[in-house]
Amino acid sequence: MSDFSPCTVAVSWLLPELEQPARALATHLQLPLQSADTTTAELLLQVGSDGLSLQATAAGAPGAVRVDFVEGALAHRRQFGGGTGQMVARAVGLRGALRPRVLDATAGLGRDAFVLAALGCEVILIERQPVIAALLADGLQRAEQAGGEVAGIAARMHLLQGDAIELMANWSGPIPEVIHLDPMFPHRDKSALVKKEMRLFRPLAGDDLDAPALLAAALQLASHRVAVKRPRKAPAIDGPPPSAQLSGQSSRYDIYGKKKL
Structure with missing residues (x-):
């Protein structure tokens, strides 16, 4: 473990039809559910058509990270x-x-x-x-x-x-x-x-x-x-x-x- 202050994380969705799976994931992880355009979290765990990705919300943040064993x-x-x-x-x-x-x-x-x-x-x-x-x-x-x-x-x-x-x-x-x-x-x-x-x-x-x-x-x-x-x-x-x-x-x-x- 470390003595740092963890950043805030929320779950979001990238397509309207994925809001319900995002809601279920947020409940499972005990994280807030926030839409991408109204989020106050520092990191968003995003449910998309190609799986989960993690995206920082700060200006100039790097692109999203996801786990891909199939390609790349x-x-x-x-x-x-x-x-x-x-x-x-x-x-x-x-x-x-x-x-x-x-x-x-x-x-x-x-x-x-x-x-x-x-x-x-x-x-x-x-x-x-x-x-x-x-x-x-x-x-x-x-x-x-x-x-x-x-x-x-x-x-x-x-x-x-x-x-x-x-x-x-x-x-x-x-x-x-x-x-x-x-x-x-x-x-x-x-x-x-x-x-x-x-x-x-x-x-x-x-x-x-x-x-x-x-x-x-x-x-x-x-x-x-x-x-x-x-x-x-x-x-x-x-x-x-x-x-x-x-x-x-x-x-x-x-x-x-x-x-x-």
């Missing part, structure tokens, strides 16, 4: 991303036919989880921020409805909404062999997409100041390893030192091995 950047990465040579795949331990059970305890928009599921892993995702979880659930639903390869990938992704530390402490399902963590940190990536998402998500979710407790809970639960994504030059999370590291241009993985996969 993730479709390109699925087809041309480098397979098991990608850093996240190496950090989790994919090699040969080995596909460990993975828990992504800081799911966000589900990109890393999608890459792992596309490579054949069963992935459980945890997202504690309800609005981000709603975007992710909507993206998964649309992927399932798309059919074909993408639907098969989405079928290997299972979303839980809640606090990862509590859920891991009270885990009752199959023990994940690997836990993937990507606590919120100040991204220095120059891409417009990352800037846009961070401008929306940081006021919404804040920084993960409980990262040491998150790491401790992951180390307690994972049977084989924990892989933690960090800025390339950032210190490791407080706790035991990592047993290995993988470094990329802007980020790295601290790997905490418990036993060999």
